[in-house]
Amino acid sequence: MLFVAVWLTTILSSAAFANARTHTFNFTAGWVNANPDGFKDKRMIGFNGEWPVPDIHVNKGDRVELYLTNGIDKDIETSLHFHGLFHNTSYGNQNQMDGPVMVTQCPILYGETYLYNFTVDDQVGTYWYHAHAGAQYGDGMRGAFVIHDPDEPFEYNKDLVIQLSDLYRQPYYDVSDAFLSRYNPTGAEPIPQNVLFNNTLNATLDFKPGETYLLRFINSGLFVSQYIAIESHNMTIVEVDGVYVKPNTTDLIYVATGQRISVLVKAKENNPGRNFALMQIMDDSMLDVIPPDLQLQWTHQVAYDKGYDWPKTIDVGGLENAAEEFYLQPLDNRELYDDYDVQITFDVRMKNLGDGVKYAFFNNITYVDPKVPTLTTALTSGKLAKDPRIYGDNINAYVFEKDEIVEIVVNNYDTGKHPFHLHGHNFQLVQKSPAFHEDENFPEEDQDKMTVPYNESAPLMDFPSHPVTRDTILLEPNGHVVLRFKANNPGIWYFHCHVDWHLVQGLAAVFIEDPETLQEREKLGSNYKQVCKAAGIKNEGNAAGHTDDWFNLEGLPRQPAPLPRGFTAKGYVAFMVCTLAALWGIYTISDYGLSETIQNDQEVYNRLKEALNVDDTAISSVPTDSANNQ
Ligand SMILES: [Cu+2]
Structure with a gap:
């Protein structure tokens, strides 16, 4: 009987994916001269001599084989992450396709090639792919990744992908170096010189009367969140981060970096005789200062006829009324995990260390790359893989048991906004506080007084019965969020802020999920090992590369010493x-x-x-x- 059931399932699933295709890409990353916003030339990172890089469209069940060759520059390393994909080993996928450098793979050095090879059996909707090596994707190495669903629960005539991003005139590594410097002791984030809309500005979306459009917004920027409003057209939110939600109609959406929001927009029934403004507005509350020459909003057009005048800028106002993610509900009514097995609390703080640089911390640890990727350690340590000590003491490593419900509490002892992203999962957003003391300035020592951390015995909100489920959520200034997920995807999963400046400041943790099952299902591939070898990185060992004594962390890169209290001897x-x-x-x-x-x-x-x-x-x-x- 069981055999028949398995056989039937196999027949049915292969029928469903009978038309599954393999999409093969051969991409060599390299500099391309461009002028994204029309104001100034800038070298961007493109593929095969072209920028922007292509959006990738696949159908559910398809396979992707993407060969990435690093042709950028001799001293530049790279990698690719498919943001939002689970790479679930129970579907035959591999954790080593996830992308973040020194977490699930070695950096791809100049001249090396890495094959990203996976199927998308278990997900649909809007994703994106981007370099996961420092702030590199900010120079344009990012594109949409859409998994089309044959059984989409809504109808439309056409879908359009819209990438929102920010633009820095200097190369990402120069911006990064100036930011992470003792000469920037306050840790003020670099302010972009512009934003982009589908890698350009002054964009036109063509509408035909009577048609319905699915607009897939992706914030693929490094830093600022963005608002979108369309003059005299409503937007109905139907998907966030690859999860269908109950239709929610609004006239203003807010997209933080890493997030996706898909909306249905119904065009006017009859030709309205004019075009309409689509407003793209930067969340300027995230900027430490607003330079006088920074344009905070751009007017694009929804065009019924290109012959009509370019629409006038409209005053959107009431930005606080943007649709709030906390109140969205998954369409499939999936229920709140009613309790957790393990709870982790991260207090986010920004502090200077002894080298004068401002770093970002979970509790007292700012993430520092280990000597060996965490995945290598997990797959070569046998039974010790469940012991968090072998992963080193500077990556915020946490080991989870198979299928346990994990609750993550993040308290924001900082005035910044932080869009947190978890690789390999969606999580339920079970608490999300508002911002506290927004737009106020107060000294660092007052953070404890101003912050409202999560109080489990008196939660601020009712627990939602059907919480919104997505892979990136926004933590508000001096507030908190509480997230839950089930550890049902064996792998090494990065949890980090998607303001990439905060990630380079070390605002990250690494979850080691059910490593024993992972060891049964996955081995380090020959391509993986060869890329590591080329980078001079060992293919076995603990975080410091030791195999004789797995608890010996000698030589492990660690965060700089604290800023000394009072005077040093030199002082x-x-x-x-x-x-x-x-x-x-x-x-x-x-x-x-x-x-x-x-x-x-x-x-x-x-x-x-x-x-x-x-x-x-x-x-x-x-x-x-x-x-x-x-
Ligand atoms: Cu952040």
């Missing part, structure tokens, strides 16, 4: 030298002031004459300046 010496020099100066001045004073000019003259040992004629014959100038 004391400098202080003493300064004090002595000051005292000597005071003494010299007083001594001079109190010493014998000369009362008249004649005496000065005589003493000078004596000192120079000359007679009156010699002195009077010295030519004067005025004589020289005649």
Whole structure:
């Protein structure tokens, strides 16, 4: 009977995917000259000499084989992450396709090729792919990844992908270096010079009367969240991050970096005789300062006829009324995990360390890349894989048991907004506080007083029975979020802020989920090992690369020492030298002031004459300046 059931399931699933295709891509990443916003040239990272990189469209059940060759530059490393994909090993996929450098793979060095090879059996909707090596994707190495669903629960005539992003004029590594520097001790995030709409500006969306459009918005930027409004057209939210939601109609949406929101927009029934404004607005509350030349909003057009005038900018106003993610509900009515097995609390703080740089912390740890990717450690450590100590003490490593319900509490002891993203999962958003003390300035030592952390015995909101489920959520200033997910996807999964500046500051943790099952299902591939070898990285060992003693962390890269309290020895010496020099100066001045004073000019003259040992004629014959100038 069981055999028949399995056989039937196999027949049915292969029938469903009978038309499954394999999409093969050969991409060589490299610099491409471009002028994205029309104001200034900038080298962007494209594929095969072209930028923007292509959007990828596949159907549910299809296979992707993407060969990525690093042709960027000799000293630049790269990788690709498919944001939102589960890479679930129970479907034969592999964790080593997930992409983040030093988490699930080694960096791809110049001239090396890595094959990203997976099927999309278990997901549908809007995703994106991007480099996962520092802030590299900000220079354009990012595209949409859409999994079309043969059984979509809504109807439309056409879907359009819209990438919202931000633009920096300098190369990402220069912006990064200047940001992570002792000369930026406040950790002020780099302010973009512009935003982009589908990698350009002044965009046109063509509408035909009577038709319905599915607009798939993706914030593929590095930093700022963005608002979208369309003049005299409603938007009905039907999908967030690959999860269908109950239709929710609004006139303003908010998309944080990493997030996707798909909306249905119904065109006017009859030709309206004009075009309409589509407003793209930067969330300027995220900027430390607003440069006078920064344009905060752009007007694109929804065009019924390109011959009509370009629409006028409209005043959107009431930005606080944007649709709130917390109140969206999954269409399939999936229920709240009613309790958790394990709870982890992360207190987010921004602090300076001894090198003067401002870092971002979960509790007291700012993420530092280990010497060996965490996946390598998990797959080569046998039974020890369940011991978090082998992953090192500087990556916020947590090990979860198979199928346990994990609750993540994130308290924001910071005035910034943080869109948190978890690889390999969707999570339920069970609590989301509002912002506290937004737009107020207060010193760092007041963070404890101003922050409202999660209080389990008195939650701020009712627990939703059908919480919104997505892979990236926004943590508000000085507030908190509570997330739940089931550890049913064996793998190494990165949890981090998708403001990439905060990620490079170390705002990340690594979840090691059911590593024993992972070991049964996955081995390090030959391509994986070869890319590591080329990068001089071991293909076995703990976080520090040791295999003789798995608890020996000697040589592990760690965060800099804390900023010293009070004076260091060097400080004391400098202080003493300064004090002595000051005292000597005071003494010299007083001594001079109190010493014998000369009362008249004649005496000065005589003493000078004596000192120079000359007679009156010699002195009077010295030519004067005025004589020289005649
Ligand atoms: Cu952040």
